[in-house]
Every structure is written in C-alpha cells, then in structure tokens.
Amino acid sequence: MRxxxxxxxxxxxxxxxxxxxxxxxxxxCDACAKEKGVTDPTGFALADLLLGLGSDEKVNLPGxxxxxxTCGFTQSGFKKNGRLGCSECYQVFGGGLDSLVKAMHKGTxxxxxxxxxxxxxxxxxxxxxxxxxxxKIAITDENFEEAAKLRDEIKSAEDEFxxxxxx
Amino acid sequence: xxxxxxxxxxxxxxxxxxxxxxxxxxxxxIRLARNLSGHSFPGWATxxxxxxxxxxxxxxxxxxxxxxxxxxxxxxxxxTIRKQVLVERHLISREQAAKGNGSAVVMNxxxxxxxxxxxxDHLRMQSxxxxxxxxSAFNMIDKVDTKLEEHIDYAFDNQHGxxxxxxxxxxxxxxASAMLHLPAxxxxxxxxxxxxxxxxxxxxxxxxxxxxxxxxxxxFQVSNQHTLGEKEIEIVARLEKVIRQIIEHExxxxxxxxxxxxAMLDDKVGRAYAILRHGHIISTKEALELLSMxxxxxxxxxxxxxxxxxxxxxxxxIQPAHLQMxxxxxxxxxxxxxxxxxxxxxxxxxxxxxxxxxxxxxxxKGNQDVDE
Numbered sequence: 001m002r003x004x005x006x007x008x009x010x011x012x013x014x015x016x017x018x019x020x021x022x023x024x025x026x027x028x029c030d031a032c033a034k035e036k037g038v039t040d041p042t043g044f045a046l047a048d049l050l051l052g053l054g055s056d057e058k059v060n061l062p063g064x065x066x067x068x069x070t071c072g073f074t075q076s077g078f079k080k081n082g083r084l085g086c087s088e089c090y091q092v093f094g095g096g097l098d099s100l101v102k103a104m105h106k107g108t109x110x111x112x113x114x115x116x117x118x119x120x121x122x123x124x125x126x127x128x129x130x131x132x133x134x135x136k137i138a139i140t141d142e143n144f145e146e147a148a149k150l151r152d153e154i155k156s157a158e159d160e161f162x163x164x165x166x167x
Numbered sequence: 168x169x170x171x172x173x174x175x176x177x178x179x180x181x182x183x184x185x186x187x188x189x190x191x192x193x194x195x196x197i198r199l200a201r202n203l204s205g206h207s208f209p210g211w212a213t214x215x216x217x218x219x220x221x222x223x224x225x226x227x228x229x230x231x232x233x234x235x236x237x238x239x240x241x242x243x244x245x246x247t248i249r250k251q252v253l254v255e256r257h258l259i260s261r262e263q264a265a266k267g268n269g270s271a272v273v274m275n276x277x278x279x280x281x282x283x284x285x286x287x288d289h290l291r292m293q294s295x296x297x298x299x300x301x302x303s304a305f306n307m308i309d310k311v312d313t314k315l316e317e318h319i320d321y322a323f324d325n326q327h328g329x330x331x332x333x334x335x336x337x338x339x340x341x342x343a344s345a346m347l348h349l350p351a352x353x354x355x356x357x358x359x360x361x362x363x364x365x366x367x368x369x370x371x372x373x374x375x376x377x378x379x380x381x382x383x384x385x386x387f388q389v390s391n392q393h394t395l396g397e398k399e400i401e402i403v404a405r406l407e408k409v410i411r412q413i414i415e416h417e418x419x420x421x422x423x424x425x426x427x428x429x430a431m432l433d434d435k436v437g438r439a440y441a442i443l444r445h446g447h448i449i450s451t452k453e454a455l456e457l458l459s460m461x462x463x464x465x466x467x468x469x470x471x472x473x474x475x476x477x478x479x480x481x482x483x484x485i486q487p488a489h490l491q492m493x494x495x496x497x498x499x500x501x502x503x504x505x506x507x508x509x510x511x512x513x514x515x516x517x518x519x520x521x522x523x524x525x526x527x528x529x530x531x532k533g534n535q536d537v538d539e
Contacts, residue, residue: 071207083287085211087204087322087330101327101334106369107396110328112339113309115316118323 186298217269251488338395384455
C-alpha cells in the first residue's frame with residue numbers, strides 16, 4: 001500500500017481514528033509519519049489535518065459532489081492540494097472546514113484587524129439585528145405604536161446602509 | 168524605477184546586521200496574505216483571471232508612497248537566475264519564483280518592503296527589519312495594508328477574517344517570523360529540545376528558506392503557526408517573548424561552551440578560518456557552516472565586531488544565483504564551488520588569524536536591545 005501523503009513510498013504506519021463517530025483511516029510511510037508527528041498522542045483529528053476535508057471513509061459519489069457556484073471548485077480539489085478556489089468557497093464548504101480550522105488555529109473566530117469598509121457593514125448589521133429583535137418583542141407585546149416606530153427605524157437604517165455601501 | 172542591478176549592488180538593510188540583538192537575531196519579518204473578493208485565488212484562477220487581478224492591483228501598489236523609486240516587475244520579464252536571486256534575498260518565495268504570467272513583484276530600494284502579486288494569494292506583502300524588530304516591522308506593513316484597503320476590496324468575513332487560499336492563513340493572514348543564528352545550541356546538542364518545546368506552544372521552527380528546508384549555517388526561522396483567534400499584536404508579542412527565551416538559551420549555551428569547551432571552540436573557529444582562507448572548492452552547504460562558525464567566532468571575541476558585517480554579506484553573496492549574477496553567466500556546480508571559494512578567500516584576506524579564545528567573555532557592541 002502506498003503512503004497517502006507522498007504517494008511514493010510504502011506505507012508502514014496505519015492510523016485509524018474515530019472523530020465525531022466517523023472512522024478515518026490514513027496510511028503513511030515512515031518518513032511522512034515522523035514529519036507529520038503522527039506518533040504524538042496529543043494530536044487530534046489527524047486524518048483531517050493530513051488529508052483535508054474528511055478522509056477516505058466518506059467518499060462522495062461523482063455527480064453529487066459539493067461544488068462552489070462562483071468558481072467551480074470542488075471538494076475533491078481541496079483534498080488534492082489543501083487550498084480553496086475563491087473566497088466564496090468558505091461559505092460553500094464551511095461545514096466540512098470547521099473541524100480542520102479548529103485543529104489548525106487557536107480559535108475559530110477572527111478577532112484581529114477589520115478592513116474599514118467591513119467595519120461599517122458590521123456596525124449596520126449589528127444595529128439592524130438589534131432593531132429587529134426589539135420589533136419582535138414589541139409585536140408580541142402588542143405594542144403597535146412602538147412597532148411602527150421601530151419598523152420606520154429599520155427602514156431608514158437599511159436605506160442608510162445601502163447608501164454607505166454605495167459610497 | 169530601480170534597476171535590478173541596483174538591488175544586487177546594495178545589501179538589504181537587514182543584511183547590514185545593525186538591528187537590536189543582531190548578534191543572534193539576523194532579521195524580523197511580517198507577512199500579510201490578502202485576496203480580492205469576487206476573484207478566484209491565483210492557484211485556481213485562469214491566466215485571464217490572474218491578469219485581471221494584476222491589472223487591478225499593481226497600479227495601486229506602484230503608487231504607494233512607500234514604493235517611491237521601487238523595483239517593480241512582472242515575473243515573466245525576469246530571468247530564472249534573477250528570480251532565484253530574489254529568493255536568496257528572501258524577497259520572493261520559491262513558489263512565486265516558479266510563476267510567470269500574471270504574477271509580479273514590487274519592492275522598495277532598501278529591500279525592507281516587498282509585495283508579491285498572485286502568489287498563493289492575490290497579495291502577499293512583507294516587511295523585513297534587521298535584528299529583533301517585529302513590532303516596527305508590523306507597524307510598517309500594517310500601514311501599507313491600510314492604505315491598500317482603501318482601493319482594494321479585500322475578501323473578508325466577520326468569522327474567518329481575511330479569506331486566504333489555504334485555511335492555515337485564515338484570520339489575520341499574518342505570519343511573523345525571525346531568523347536566528349544559534350550555533351551554540353547546535354554545538355551543545357540542545358537545539359532539538361528547543362525546537363520541540365517551541366513546536367508545542369504553537370510556533371514553528373524551520374530552516375533557512377522556510378517550510379521543508381534544511382537548517383543550513385545554524386540559521387533557524389521561528390514563526391507563528393496559528394493565524395486565527397488571536398489579535399495581530401498578541402501574536403507578535405507572544406512570538407517575541409519566545410524568541411527572547413531562545414536568545415537566553417543560546418547565550419547560556421555560549422557561556423557554557425566558553426567555560427568548558429575552549430579547545431573545541433579554538434579548533435572549530437580555527438578550521439573554519441583555515442578552509443575559508445585557503446580552500447579552492449567549497450559547496451554552499453559547507454560555506455554556510457563555516458561562515459556560521461566565523462560569525463560565532465566574532466561573537467566569542469576571536470574577531471572584531473566589524474567582521475560580522477562582512478560575514479553577513481557573504482552569507483548572501485556565495486549562494487548559487489548570486490554567484491551566477493556576479494559572473495554574469497550560467498555556472499555549473501563545480502564552477503560555482505570554485506568561484507565561491509575565490510570570493511571568500513578574497514573577502515576574508517584582511518581577517519587576522521583567530522588565535523585562542525580570549526580570557527574574558529566578550530561584551531559585544533552593536534547589540535543593544537530596543538526599549539519596550
């Protein structure tokens with residue numbers, strides 16, 4: 001059996017892991033096993049780390065493979081080289097990427113720099129979400145005067161957002 | 168616009184070895200990965216796509232005030248040797264060097280700032296500073312990034328941060344690293360312990376040319392592995408803290424060798440001197456090992472501090488593409504080994520014999536730390 005990583009040498013290390021109730025198998029040669037630190041028992045979701053989105057145990061049938069509509073990139077493409085096709089792929093393959101991202105990084109939520117134009121977006125979306133929540137409460141309470149006021153506020157916030165985006 | 172030859176004739180600012188803690192830390196580097204929204208990443212994009220991105224981005228990069236008088240070129244206009252020179256100077260990646268159509272590189276005169284277009288990501292920008300200077304390198308590149316974002320619509324979402332071709336760069340898209348010279352940790356066989364300890368806390372230690380390269384010349388790159396879930400300044404601060412600890416270990420290892428292994432040091436430095444002064448065929452690998460010993464010799468007091476500058480420039484000048492650039496022709500391995508030996512004999516002619524280790528552990532100049 002060939003090594004799954006280098007596809008060259010014979011595999012001598014057979015790793016089986018159960019992650020979230022799913023069995024994942026990886027076959028590695030000596031050198032790759034060492035390089036990837038497979039012998040380290042503290043490592044987790046190794047199959048994910050090594051092979052990207054899921055491993056051999058869950059092979060998608062051709063035809064129903066997940067594909068990014070924006071750029072035409074497929075899940076098997078990611079398995080092959082560990083890179084995505086475009087920024088939209090993160091939405092399309094999001095679910096399968098989560099465990100991988102979690103294993104790779106310190107956290108799963110970005111807390112660093114935000115580009116100015118997204119700061120504006122974030123401000124508006126946060127504001128609109130809050131207004132909509134208040135509107136829901138007002139309606140449940142049958143406070144229609146307040147609800148009407150909130151509805152107008154949401155409308156103007158959304159208009160403002162559209163204007164800000166166009167600038 | 169700056170000529171390619173000008174780059175070659177001027178050593179980069181970080182090669183002049185005048186930075187804080189420059190005795191051990193050669194350079195500090197911050198790299199940011201950015202992409203344009205609505206365009207396929209370079210590795211998946213068609214050539215047409217890549218040209219579109221290049222045309223959209225390059226004018227903005229060229230007009231940055233930081234890039235006044237910069238060297239700017241499409242990669243297809245650069246010969247293989249010239250691209251390799253840029254790799255050896257750590258200005259472009261090996262991956263970028265393999266690219267042609269639709270990729271470009273823009274760098275400033277001092278070679279402290281370099282922006283690659285259409286590498287693994289649409290934009291890879293980096294700043295390099297001499298010595299341990301991560302914060303100032305970060306401030307420099309952060310400013311450039313903020314200027315670019317006014318004109319370029321970056322791919323970003325609130326959860327994943329900056330979206331990159333490879334998920335390993337998600338979030339900040341930032342890789343901070345420092346190049347360390349650690350001869351004493353290698354000689355005293357403590358280096359593997361240090362590397363393992365550093366790996367355990369989520370930092371990577373790599374060889375001279377990054378991922379998967381050998382640690383030639385006792386040079387090691389230490390960098391952050393995680394890019395998501397932590398703020399840029401936190402990543403930089405954590406890395407710097409660890410680097411300071413490695414520096415302490417290296418200093419202790421040097422002091423221990425100075426006390427207990429005096430004859431061994433005399434022998435190592437003496438042999439390095441002898442071969443470099445009198446050898447006629449020297450490979451890159453051997454040259455880097457020997458130059459590393461000479462550099463350690465400067466730190467230990469065998470040679471004066473000015474010698475460190477000569478050695479650091481030689482580290483660069485004796486590499487394969489630099490040699491071929493100097494010779495202005497393609498050279499085979501053997502021809503390179505001969506030319507390399509010749510250059511070193513010539514450059515080190517002025518170097519007096521190292522003699523024996525001084526009695527007093529040397530206080531080095533040009534090695535001041537920056538205030539926090």
